[in-house]
Amino acid sequence: MFIAMNRFKVKTGSEAEFERIWRERDSHLAEVPGFVSFDLLKGATKEDHTLYASHSLWRSKSAFEDWTRSEAFRAAHRDAGANKVHYLGHPEFEGFEAVLSQRGA
Template sequence: MSQYIAMNRFLVSHENEEAFQKRWLEREVLLKTVPGFISFQFLQGPEKDGVRLYASHTVWESYDAFVGWTQSEQFRQAHAGAGQGRVLTAGPPVFEGFTVLQDVSA
């Protein structure tokens, strides 16, 4: 069974970066309580044309473990406030899912 990586990409204008980071960094993280969860990274990417790329990156033991997360009570709790409050992104997040074909570690 192959690991699965789930990513959401966000474009954030300069004036919303601080609030966007704060929203992510101060949230309650429920991922550690979900079977099959391996790791999470919140990533800051390059800036281009007044917007910066951010991504959330989770690694799961399998695609089925990721689907289990999306159907869990923890997922519902984590996303309960989504769409409420000030919009901080330039458009909706873009989801990308990947099956790991090779993993080389140090």
């Protein structure tokens, strides 16, 4: 398994709009081979921002990399630049290969 995360520092007051954008966008993920799941996570609020992370789970690192080179990826990120007004800085990518996994019953 491979976990891909982007961390966003969302400006105070922009949280609802940021969440709306993610909720209403067409991610095109359901059609991508190797995609398992997606979550948008909301973290701590600081004086000037709230921390968010997009968290996607993939069957392999290569499946994720194939997605980043696909037409579906380009379509899903087509309007991303227009939303920069809501962020402090750039999103920060973090990728992790699972070395141990446990699941509930």
